[in-house]
Every structure is written in C-alpha cells, then in structure tokens.
Amino acid sequence: MLQQKVNKMLIQKHKTELDTYIGKFLNHRYLIRDLIGKGGGGKVYLAEDCTNAGIPVAVKILSLNLDNQTISQRFAKEIFISSQLGRKSKHIVRILGYGITDDKIPFYVMEYLQGKNLLEFINNQPLTLENFFDIIYQICLGLQCAYQGVSLKGKICPVIHRDIKPENIFITPDAKKGKIVKILDFSIAKLLKERAGATLSQSFISSLPYTAPENMEGRKLLDIRSDIYSLGILMYQMLCGKHPFQLKSNSFGEWYQAHRFETPLLLNEMINEANVPVELENLVMSCLAKEIKNRPENITEVLEKLELIQRQFYQITKNDDKHISELSVDITPLKLTSKNICLQKKWPENKPIAPIAFPDLLYTVQGEIPTFWVMLPQADIYKFLDKQNTTEFIQKINIYPMIMWVTVLHEANLSLTRWLSYFLDIKDKQEERIVRHLAEKGYYHLLFFALEEPTKCPHVTTVTITPHQREQLLICLEASQNSQSLIPSNQSKTILKAEYEKIKPKILQRILDEQQKKTDIKLWLSNFFTKRFKF
Known part of the structure; x- marks a missing residue:
C-alpha cells in the first residue's frame, strides 16, 4: 500500500507525454509509466518493477538497434561494466538490469533518483x-573509481566516460550528507583497450559543448x-554560471573552432566579483588546455590539487592569520577566519569543568568544520602549544559502527x-556527520580551554x-551503512579501549622516532653549516 502511494506521487510529479x-511491459517485468527525459542517446522512462513490489525504477531505451551479434555483445559488455562501476562507487548510478524490446531496441534499468541534474542545479548562477567543492569532489571520486578500472575476463580495464556534461551529473538529497552526486550514462563508455576498434567519428557520442x-x-x-x-568545462560553468564559450550556433564546426582554437576568459574576467581563488582558476584553465599533454595527468592529480586549494581556502595553517574569505559570516558580525571563530567559543554549560575532550562541528560560511574541544590545566596548555601531536582512529566496524578518536599531545623535552x-x-547522525567531515576536510581544529578559566x-x-x-x-x-551490530555499543567501547591500550606503546614510539629524526636533521644541518662557513 505504501509503495502504491510512493508510485502515485512519483507518477504525478511528471507530466505524462504521449x-x-x-x-x-518490458521483459514481462517493467511497467513503463511516464517519459521523464530524452536526449541523443535515447529516452528515460519512469517505470515500476512489478516483480519487486512495484518499486520505482528508471528505464533508458537507447537510440540503437541490435541488428547484429557484434553490437548485441558490445551492449551486454558495456552494461556489465556499468553494473560493476555502480557497485564500486556510490557516485556512479546503479544498474539494476537490462534487456531488449520486441523491436530489438536495447534498454537498461537504473535506480530511480530524485533531485536535479547539475544544469538545473546551477541554473545559470x-x-x-x-x-562547488562538495559537488566536484564527489564527481572526481566517481571518475577516479572508473579510471581505476573494472575486472573483465581476469584483467583490470580502465573506463573513460566520453560524455561528461551537466545533464549526466545528478544531485540527489541525502539526509546524512546533505547531497549525493552520481554520474550517469557510464553504459556508453568504451574500454580503453578497445580504442583501436571502430573510429570515434563513427561512434561519436559526446555532447558538443563539452x-x-x-x-x-x-x-x-x-x-x-x-x-x-570536459570536467574543466563543468568546473568553469559551476564557478561562473556560464559556459566558457558563448556561441550562437550549435554546429559541429563552430564548436570545434572554439574547443581547438579559442582561449576562454579567465574565471574572474568572465563574471565580476567571482572571487575564485587563483589556484583554483589555474587548475580549471589547465584542465581546459588545448593539448592533452598540458592537462593534469589523471583525476588523482585533480583531486589532490582540489584538496590543497580547499585547505588554502579554509586557511588551514598553524599561523592561520588570514581571512578565509571576503564573505560575511552569519554567526558573527565580522569577517573572521575559522580559527578566530573558534577563539570566540565558550565552554558549553552542559559540560563539566574537568579534564575531558569531546568533538563538535563548527558552523562557518564555508560549511561545517570538525573540531575537538579539550580542557586541561593552564600550565599544560602552554607546554603543548606548537608541539608535536598525532591522531589515531581505532575501529572494529565489522562488529559495531563505532570509531575511537584519539588525539595525542606530546612535549619531547619534558617527556x-x-x-x-x-x-x-x-x-548517531551528528557523530556520523563529524566522521564524514573529518574524512572530507582532512583536518580539524583543536580548541584548548583552561580549567582555571573555562569561559x-x-x-x-x-x-x-x-x-x-x-x-x-x-x-x-x-x-557502516550495510553492517549489522553484533554487540551492544558499551561492549564495543570496551573492545576498542582494549585495542587502544594495546597500541599506545607503538603510537608513542612512533612519535619518539619522528622527533628523533627531526633532531638528527637539525644536528646534521648545524654541523654542516658550522664546517662550511667557518670564519
């Protein structure tokens, strides 16, 4: 009954087109209800899976006829590749099945997604x-998974998409993360190892603007x-709200002229007050290089640069003395860095005045930043300032979805x-968000409060x-999304604490080894310069 209500809601959402x-019915299983999208590659329909309680699915019927065995085998192989990718990454749409219509037209079945494609999400703004960072990072993770390859006949074969465009990037709401980004249409990708087959002009599938x-x-x-x-064009459009090439015609010749010979305006020239960091602008323009050799070598390089730029944007340095952005921060009347926001925080009234530690999320204009609050004696705080620290995460997710977060402060001279x-x-949803932000941001702020003056x-x-x-x-x-709790949470804490006590000596030894290396390097440099520059 509930599923029927869901189906009715989904069907009413789309205006039925003849x-x-x-x-x-397709394959005596999928009841086609409505046309919800169409393009050069085919049409997408809302359907019910009648063998699975009538759950809504998306069916794409391709603009292709399987009139020979070679094409039929090719289609089956591409769907197999696509289904593997969907299982490997949550940022690639899941393929649930495939088949052939009575007219020998191939189709495949996908998870039904609610939300907007990237073009609708941008909406010319x-x-x-x-x-931007949230969406592009998820897109890159999906592409990275594809480029790492799928297993085919015992070999790992990388997969390129060939048709990256805003319509093939779908953004769906998510209760935990806020939004999940998924890449569509990997079923039309070709394996790199088969690139010596049919010419690309015969199998041209990309959209000209991208x-x-x-x-x-x-x-x-x-x-x-x-x-x-193509990713570079997406990034440009996401940051400017405009395509880098403003053409009046959609002809092949004009788009080729633009892609091959025209140099797009810099992001901050295309739109006034874009305020795009120079490093990010440089990354986008490098992706748009005319020659392949001048672009980033792989998607991992793009990801690493995005992470570095994001950290610089958030001003993640120990001497964090610059403003994060020129935007007004809603939670304070001033334009403050995340560090300055932390310095305005007060010890929560619901927490005891005692040497304890707990995590929290800091709300800034750039989003939520993970923080770790600790209360110590004033004298200890001064001893640990600008000294060595390390972080450990201990978990046994297979028995219970819990992580023990450990931060170690160490002062070598005083042992x-x-x-x-x-x-x-x-x-816990709040603590799940903290873990997710730790993973995505790659850093956290450590806030010190003194027992003697906790305010x-x-x-x-x-x-x-x-x-x-x-x-x-x-x-x-x-x-954790698919795991079952085999034990209560309290028992999980006991197990993690035992593991923590077991590895504490190893953690401390690693800290001491790192400290010794730094000391040895300083001593070597001192001796080197003393001998080199005697007066």
Whole structure:
C-alpha cells in the first residue's frame, strides 16, 4: 500500500507525454509509466518493477538497434561494466538490469533518483565555493573509481566516460550528507583497450559543448585527459554560471573552432566579483588546455590539487592569520577566519569543568568544520602549544559502527604526553556527520580551554589527518551503512579501549622516532653549516 502511494506521487510529479512505450511491459517485468527525459542517446522512462513490489525504477531505451551479434555483445559488455562501476562507487548510478524490446531496441534499468541534474542545479548562477567543492569532489571520486578500472575476463580495464556534461551529473538529497552526486550514462563508455576498434567519428557520442577537441577530430587514442577537459568545462560553468564559450550556433564546426582554437576568459574576467581563488582558476584553465599533454595527468592529480586549494581556502595553517574569505559570516558580525571563530567559543554549560575532550562541528560560511574541544590545566596548555601531536582512529566496524578518536599531545623535552579520546557512534547522525567531515576536510581544529578559566578558548591549533586515515574513515562510513551490530555499543567501547591500550606503546614510539629524526636533521644541518662557513 505504501509503495502504491510512493508510485502515485512519483507518477504525478511528471507530466505524462504521449509515447508508444508508456503503458507497456518490458521483459514481462517493467511497467513503463511516464517519459521523464530524452536526449541523443535515447529516452528515460519512469517505470515500476512489478516483480519487486512495484518499486520505482528508471528505464533508458537507447537510440540503437541490435541488428547484429557484434553490437548485441558490445551492449551486454558495456552494461556489465556499468553494473560493476555502480557497485564500486556510490557516485556512479546503479544498474539494476537490462534487456531488449520486441523491436530489438536495447534498454537498461537504473535506480530511480530524485533531485536535479547539475544544469538545473546551477541554473545559470555561480555556485558557492562550499557547494562547488562538495559537488566536484564527489564527481572526481566517481571518475577516479572508473579510471581505476573494472575486472573483465581476469584483467583490470580502465573506463573513460566520453560524455561528461551537466545533464549526466545528478544531485540527489541525502539526509546524512546533505547531497549525493552520481554520474550517469557510464553504459556508453568504451574500454580503453578497445580504442583501436571502430573510429570515434563513427561512434561519436559526446555532447558538443563539452567535447575535447581531440575527440571531435576522431582520434582513436583517447585517454582520461579527454574526460578531464570536459570536467574543466563543468568546473568553469559551476564557478561562473556560464559556459566558457558563448556561441550562437550549435554546429559541429563552430564548436570545434572554439574547443581547438579559442582561449576562454579567465574565471574572474568572465563574471565580476567571482572571487575564485587563483589556484583554483589555474587548475580549471589547465584542465581546459588545448593539448592533452598540458592537462593534469589523471583525476588523482585533480583531486589532490582540489584538496590543497580547499585547505588554502579554509586557511588551514598553524599561523592561520588570514581571512578565509571576503564573505560575511552569519554567526558573527565580522569577517573572521575559522580559527578566530573558534577563539570566540565558550565552554558549553552542559559540560563539566574537568579534564575531558569531546568533538563538535563548527558552523562557518564555508560549511561545517570538525573540531575537538579539550580542557586541561593552564600550565599544560602552554607546554603543548606548537608541539608535536598525532591522531589515531581505532575501529572494529565489522562488529559495531563505532570509531575511537584519539588525539595525542606530546612535549619531547619534558617527556610529557596527554592522551585525549572520544567514542564516535556512527549510528548517531551528528557523530556520523563529524566522521564524514573529518574524512572530507582532512583536518580539524583543536580548541584548548583552561580549567582555571573555562569561559573562553585562549588557544586553537589545526591538526591534519593523513590521506590514508581519510580513506579509512570513508571506508568505515560506507561499511557502516550495510553492517549489522553484533554487540551492544558499551561492549564495543570496551573492545576498542582494549585495542587502544594495546597500541599506545607503538603510537608513542612512533612519535619518539619522528622527533628523533627531526633532531638528527637539525644536528646534521648545524654541523654542516658550522664546517662550511667557518670564519
């Protein structure tokens, strides 16, 4: 009954358009209800999966006829590739099945997504930098998964998309993350290893405004940098609200002329007061390079640069003395850095005045930033300022979705160490968000409060999380969505604490080893310059 109400709501959402497929069954399973999208590659329909409680699905019927065995095999292979990608990454739409109509027209079935495509989301307006980083990062993660390849006949084969455009990027609301970005139409991608087959001019599938020039030239040997060019146009459009090339005609010749020979305006020239960081502008323009060799080598390079730019944008440095942005911060009357916002924080009234630690999210114009609040004696705080610290995350997600967050403060000269810890229960929505922001941001602010004067935060430092730790946090989040709790939360805490006590000596030894390396380097440099520059 509930499913019928959902179906009715979904069907009423779309204005029914007269179509020969509407009302028909495909494969005696999928009842076509409405046409919800169409393009050069085919038409997309809202349908009911009648063998699965009538759940809504999306069916794409391609503009292709399987009139020979070669094309039929090719279609089956591409769907197999697509289904693998959808299982590997939540940022690629899931393929649920496929088939052939009575007229030998191929179709495939996807998860039904509610939301907007990127073109609708942009709506000719520049995105905020917060929205930009969130969306483009998820797109890059999906592409990275595809470029890492799928298993086909015992071999790992990278997959390029070839048709990256705003209509193939879908943004769907998510209760936990805010929004999930998914890439569509990987089923029309071609394996890199098959690029020596049919010429690209015979199988041209890209949309002209987003097509790399070498793709339009029909080159057989394309690689992921052709997708990076299309990604560059997406980034440009997201930041400006406009396409880098403003053409009056949609002809192949004019688009080729633009992609191959015209240089787009810089982002801050295209739109007044764009306020795009120079480093981000440079990255976008490098993706739009005319020659493949001048673009980023791979999507990982793009991701790394985006992370670095995002950190610079958020001013993640220990000497954080610059403004994060020129935008007004709603929660304060001044234009403040996230560090300055932290310095205005007061110890919560519902927390005891005691040496404890707990996490929280800091709300800024750039989004939510993870923080770790700690109360210590005033004397200890001064001892640990600008000293070595490290972060550990301990988990046993297979038995319970919980992470033990450990921050270690160490003062080598005094042999003083403080171990700060907190249990993050991923079942709790707020704490799940903290874990997600730790993974996505790659840092957190450490706020110090003194036992003697708890009303204000006198000192803040920024702690960086390693790429490996970020990856592990994302894996934990992904695993927690499907895991079942085998034990109660209290028992999980006991197990994690035992593991924590077990590895504490190793953590401390690693800190000491790192400190010794720094001391050895300083000593070597001192001796080197003393011998080199004797007077």
